[in-house]
Amino acid sequence: MLCQSNEELNEYVKEAKRYTVKGKVADYIPALAKANPNDLSIAIHYPDGSCISAGDIEKKITLQSISKVISLALVLMDRGPEYVFERVGMEPTGDPFNSMIKLETLAPSKPLNPMINAGALVVTQMIKGADVEEKFERLLSFIRELADDPKITYNEEVARSEFETTYLNRSLCYFLKQHGAINGEIEELIDLYTKQCAVEMNCLDLARIGVVFAMDGIDPMSGKQIMPANVARICKTFMVTCGMYNASGEFAIKIGIPAKSGVSGGIMGAVPGRFGIGIFGPALDEKGNSIAGIKLLELLSKKYKLSMF
Numbered sequence: 001m002l003c004q005s006n007e008e009l010n011e012y013v014k015e016a017k018r019y020t021v022k023g024k025v026a027d028y029i030p031a032l033a034k035a036n037p038n039d040l041s042i043a044i045h046y047p048d049g050s051c052i053s054a055g056d057i058e059k060k061i062t063l064q065s066i067s068k069v070i071s072l073a074l075v076l077m078d079r080g081p082e083y084v085f086e087r088v089g090m091e092p093t094g095d096p097f098n099s100m101i102k103l104e105t106l107a108p109s110k111p112l113n114p115m116i117n118a119g120a121l122v123v124t125q126m127i128k129g130a131d132v133e134e135k136f137e138r139l140l141s142f143i144r145e146l147a148d149d150p151k152i153t154y155n156e157e158v159a160r161s162e163f164e165t166t167y168l169n170r171s172l173c174y175f176l177k178q179h180g181a182i183n184g185e186i187e188e189l190i191d192l193y194t195k196q197c198a199v200e201m202n203c204l205d206l207a208r209i210g211v212v213f214a215m216d217g218i219d220p221m222s223g224k225q226i227m228p229a230n231v232a233r234i235c236k237t238f239m240v241t242c243g244m245y246n247a248s249g250e251f252a253i254k255i256g257i258p259a260k261s262g263v264s265g266g267i268m269g270a271v272p273g274r275f276g277i278g279i280f281g282p283a284l285d286e287k288g289n290s291i292a293g294i295k296l297l298e299l300l301s302k303k304y305k306l307s308m309f
């Protein structure tokens, strides 16, 4: 069994925390620069509803790229896999999440996967709804259902901060629009995408969402199938192949679980059939993953044999 008590988890957090000094908080979204690089917290949510934690788990994190898995799940339910994968690919890129290079050289009208920004923007465009408000409300209610937390909302300051500065995402959109992969109003898509990335929760909520993915789309506490097993399976597969950006291969070897990170320092993990994990550690490594969060997962994976491989 995993950590018997919070004490044990605390010990692991203490050990992993030593690595925070080697990382740096993201500052290309100005509002994220305010995070404390020393923070590290974790929650583990089991299917029976019990949960253990360490660190300050009340702290809120914006989802950033973690939201890409959730919007993908919603869009797969909205449109079906065939429609979605005609417009976005299934292959890892080996490039940073915001890179443009393969778009130009390989697939100008079809981003390689939904976990890079180009692919996520195409996915977000596919969310059903009459306008930005309705699309965002639909995404938010799905997130609230997954986390079983009706209070979840988005951080307006973070959303605005990214909206005002995200020239790179705008340029990806214009490139994709030129090639027919995006066809709506770009400012509206950026508005929706930056709100999606700014949805905020603590690592308990994150772990709660992780357990739904771990249990093939079923909320084990209520028994409700929130998403079809096939959708959860596709999402988990992307988490393994592309979830940790261009560090996904190393992560699969060293840790071996489906996980998705965000530049806010969050990591959502889903250990198939066992539990969900939520981590917050805003100091990032050079690829944009939580440096101490990865270390913590490495320690836990070794100790509790979490690798699927």
Ligand SMILES: NC(=O)CC[C@H](N)C(=O)O
Binding pocket: 063, 064, 065, 066, 097, 098, 117, 162, 169, 197, 261, 262, 263, 264, 288
């Ligand atoms: N890697 C991330 O978390 C990126 C998400 C961020 N909102 C962006 O688009 O740049």
